[in-house]
Amino acid sequence: MAKTWWELQILCSPEIEDSVFWRLEESGCRGTASQKKGNLISVQAYLPESQAHLLDLAALSLCFRQDAVCLEAPLPSLQWKLIDEEDWSSSWKQHWQPQEIGDRFLINPSWIPAPENTERIIIKLDPGVAFGTGAHATTQLCLESLEMRFSDIPQSFVGSEERKEAAVIADIGCGSGILSIGALLLGAKKVYAVDVDSLAVNSTIENREINGIATERLSVAQGSIEVIQQLLVEPVDGIVCNILADIIMELVPSMSAIVKPTTWAIFSGILLEQSNAVTEVLEKNGWLVATLWKRKEWCCLNTRRS
Numbered sequence: 001m002a003k004t005w006w007e008l009q010i011l012c013s014p015e016i017e018d019s020v021f022w023r024l025e026e027s028g029c030r031g032t033a034s035q036k037k038g039n040l041i042s043v044q045a046y047l048p049e050s051q052a053h054l055l056d057l058a059a060l061s062l063c064f065r066q067d068a069v070c071l072e073a074p075l076p077s078l079q080w081k082l083i084d085e086e087d088w089s090s091s092w093k094q095h096w097q098p099q100e101i102g103d104r105f106l107i108n109p110s111w112i113p114a115p116e117n118t119e120r121i122i123i124k125l126d127p128g129v130a131f132g133t134g135a136h137a138t139t140q141l142c143l144e145s146l147e148m149r150f151s152d153i154p155q156s157f158v159g160s161e162e163r164k165e166a167a168v169i170a171d172i173g174c175g176s177g178i179l180s181i182g183a184l185l186l187g188a189k190k191v192y193a194v195d196v197d198s199l200a201v202n203s204t205i206e207n208r209e210i211n212g213i214a215t216e217r218l219s220v221a222q223g224s225i226e227v228i229q230q231l232l233v234e235p236v237d238g239i240v241c242n243i244l245a246d247i248i249m250e251l252v253p254s255m256s257a258i259v260k261p262t263t264w265a266i267f268s269g270i271l272l273e274q275s276n277a278v279t280e281v282l283e284k285n286g287w288l289v290a291t292l293w294k295r296k297e298w299c300c301l302n303t304r305r306s
């Protein structure tokens with residue numbers, strides 16, 4: 001049976017854009033994108049009809065309004081309508097534009113010609129319904145951390161074995177595959193990408209093809225760390241894991257099975273107020289938090305084995 005989606009359109013002030021994204025993410029929305037509309041931000045998101053009733057949408061609208069009141073921002077508006085599967089991707093595509101991230105990346109929607117006169121590394125993406133367009137702070141922090149890992153040795157890592165030798169990487173919660181592809185384009189030798197969501201797995205496979213990456217360099221499978229463990233010949237050199245804090249804390253103990261003494265890891269998807277709890281779990285499991293990078297209310301922990 002054809003799937004139907006709620007198309008949500010939120011018109012809000014820039015101060016609450018991030019909390020709107022956060023609420024949408026928590027509600028299971030996919031394909032979230034935003035664009036400027038005068039002084040306001042228009043945020044578009046999609047939710048499978050089966051996952052939300054009208055009352056849920058009304059509750060979501062109330063949350064947006066409460067957030068705005070807390071932040072003393074103008075009240076946002078939320079409109080919704082039902083659309084068919086065929087319409088949702090074409091509708092969403094109009095709202096997503098190329099975006100520069102960090103010093104080196106340009107995320108280019110696959111249906112827009114990529115610029116030729118750029119020195120940036122171009123990641124071509126059609127995330128479909130998977131998370132990972134690069135619009136979210138948590139993804140940006142990971143891409144920037146990967147840039148750092150693959151750049152010349154920053155002072156703080158002099159003497160360590162981290163950086164370019166870190167060639168085999170695990171991407172846990174790959175979504176659209178944006179981080180896997182970013183790591184490979186920066187010079188990683190091989191990435192093992194996993195996601196519990198089959199739609200994300202399909203999206204990563206599709207984006208692997210769009211970017212002309214050889215199948216053997218990007219292995220994609222449905223599942224989580226246990227799947228990587230089965231596929232691995234030897235421990236990984238690096239891990240990227242952009243999932244919510246609660247899930248990260250659950251997964252950390254089983255990561256020990258895929259690492260070696262020099263493995264580094266980038267953990268993102270963590271709200272600032274959750275960073276202490278995550279750090280505690282990491283330290284108990286043999287990780288040392290080297291740096292905490294923050295953007296808006298999110299943070300990303302750059303770690304290595306202690």
Ligand SMILES: C[S@@+](CC[C@H](N)C(=O)[O-])C[C@H]1O[C@@H](n2cnc3c(N)ncnc32)[C@H](O)[C@@H]1O
Pocket residue numbers: 130131132133134138139142172173174175176177178179194195196197200223224225242243244247251269
């Ligand atoms: C926030 S998205 C990150 C997507 C992409 N890596 C990025 O950085 O934009 C988190 C992804 O983790 C997946 N996920 C959630 N729990 C997971 C688990 N236990 N193991 C593997 N993947 C998981 C979700 O399906 C989702 O695609």
